[in-house]
Amino acid sequence: MSYSPSASWSNSQTAKTQAVSTPEQLSNNDLVLRCQEGVHPDRAAFTELLRRHQSHVEKILYHLAPDWQDRADLAQEVWIRVYRNINRLKDPVKFRGWLSRIATNLFYDELRKRKRVRPPISLDAPRTVEDGEMDWDIAADRPGPDEDLSTREFYDQLREAIADLPEVFRTTIVLREIDGMAYEEIAEITGVSLGTVKSRIARARQRLQVQLQDYLNS
DSSP: OOOOHHHHHHHHHHHHHHHHTSGGGSOHHHHHHHHTSSSSOOHHHHHHHHHHHHHHHHHHHHHHOTTOTTHHHHHHHHHHHHHHHGGGOSOGGGHHHHHHHHHHHHHHHHHHTOTTSOOSOOBOOOOBOTTSOBOOOBOOSOOOTTOOHHHHHHHHHHHHHHHTSOHHHHHHHHHHHTSOOOHHHHHHHHTSOHHHHHHHHHHHHHHHHHHTHHHHOO
C-alpha cells in the first residue's frame, strides 16, 4: 500500500479548514459572506448571526417601544427582513449598523399603523445645553399613571416628529440617541463623512425642536 505525503497533507489541511470554518469561529464579516454565497442564506451561518445580535435588536426595540407587548414579534420580523435582504448588503463590515437601520425602520413602519396608541418612547423633554446639542435621557420605566395630559401630548408629538423625519435624519438621530453610537461609528456604518453625520444630527435636532417648540415653551 503506497503512502502519499501530499495526499495526507491535503486531507489534513482540509480537515483543519473545516474545523476552523465552523460558524461559531467565523467573524461577523465571514458569516455575512457565507450567507451571501447561495440563493438562500446558509442556515448555520444565519443562525449564528442571530445568536450574536439578537440582544442588540431587542435593546433597540426596547428603547423605542418599552410599552409594546409585541416586541418579540417585531424582533422576529427584523430577522425575516435580514434573511430576505442580506444579499443586498454591499459591505459586510457594516452589518451591525445595517441591522440597526432595519430594526429602526420596522419600528417606524409599525408606528405609522398605530396612530392612536400611547407613545412608545419615553424621553425627558429635549433641551438645549451649552454646546447647543439636545440632551436626551432615555427613561427605562414606563410613564406613571399620574402622568398629566400635557406630558402625554408631548410624547405623542415627539413620536410623530421623529417618525416624520427624512430617513437619513431619522436613522442617524436614532443611532446616536437611542443606540448610543459615537459620531465616528455612525459615519462608518452609514458610509458618509464625520461632518455629514454631525450635520444630519444637528439638522434632525433642529427640526424636532421647531416641531416641538410649543411644548418646549410651555
